[in-house]
Amino acid sequence: MDDPEYIKGRLESGWMFGAFLGEKLTGFIGLHEEGSMGMLEVLPEYRGRKIGKALETYLINLCLEHGFTPFTQVKEGNEISTRLQESLGLCKSKQKVCFMEKMLYNTNLL
Template identity: 55%
Template structure:
């Protein structure tokens, strides 16, 4: 995420969660402003330890506990994320889904 203001907003709203190993931040995941799960990142030295799976499972369970229908988006070509979603047993849309939103200026 390159938009520092957006990430700061997500932190302030309690929508960003971290995973720690021996007191070190190993990765994080969050809820986007529109409600989708995303922003998943695991530091290279902590990859292949199922931290991404644990973070995403946490977010899915959190959404279910809140009575929400958890969802996320995978960018075309992000095979690692697609593989994680498949491992978790998540479903994919049959086609591409496009999001449109106002930029706040009316």
């Protein structure tokens, strides 16, 4: 995610959560606007400590408490994320899911 305004909006929504070691942020996760879990990031020096698993477990449970169906979107080939999802009991959709977004073009350049 490289859109600071989007991140700011997610923070303001109350659906971004961090993991801390004392006062130090070690990782974070959030719920996207359309309801998928994502933005999972564990800072490099804290990887391998199951922080990502703890963050995602927390968000799954929170979604369930609010009556949401927890789901995530994993880019094809991201084996680390795929293994994490499987270890948490999530399963792949039977078919590929594709997303499209509307692009605005400067017609003066066409």
